[in-house]
Amino acid sequence: MTTCRICVPVLLAVLAAGLAAQDVRCPARISTEQTLSQPVAGWTNQMDAAPNMLAGVTFYDGPPKDMASLAPDETRVKGKVLASWDLTPNPGRQYWLACGYAGTRVTLVRPLPKELRSCMVTYDPTATVDGLPSIERLVCK
Numbered sequence: 001m002t003t004c005r006i007c008v009p010v011l012l013a014v015l016a017a018g019l020a021a022q023d024v025r026c027p028a029r030i031s032t033e034q035t036l037s038q039p040v041a042g043w044t045n046q047m048d049a050a051p052n053m054l055a056g057v058t059f060y061d062g063p064p065k066d067m068a069s070l071a072p073d074e075t076r077v078k079g080k081v082l083a084s085w086d087l088t089p090n091p092g093r094q095y096w097l098a099c100g101y102a103g104t105r106v107t108l109v110r111p112l113p114k115e116l117r118s119c120m121v122t123y124d125p126t127a128t129v130d131g132l133p134s135i136e137r138l139v140c141k
Helices: 007-022
Strands: 052-061 073-077 080-086 095-101 107-111 118-129 132-140
Touching (some): 052 118, 052 132
Antiparallel strands (some): 052 095, 073 080, 095 107, 118 132
């Protein structure tokens, strides 16, 4: 039986990269609290208890505040829309993910692990959230 001294560290690195990729997910729903800036005469406000559902994702080259959003390449397969983003290493910059939610201006943002090279989102155009095709799957490698 031959032992590979390099195989174990390489396998561990591949597994670690795979685990990092699994962590790249937007929460499917969030709960927010919103208030009126000022009362509206003759009206009473009430809070809807429904959660805010994931409505869209945006990938950025650098922090989202820099407004450098990336455009995806899109294809259609069996009625689904597949959007993919190439995350070619960019020295000095990091890619970010922003998750947008229906019924709120709250957006969750986070930097992506530097070892990722691509992300793909599968959309179902037959179902919508906040007027956008629903997100079925987000996979980054």
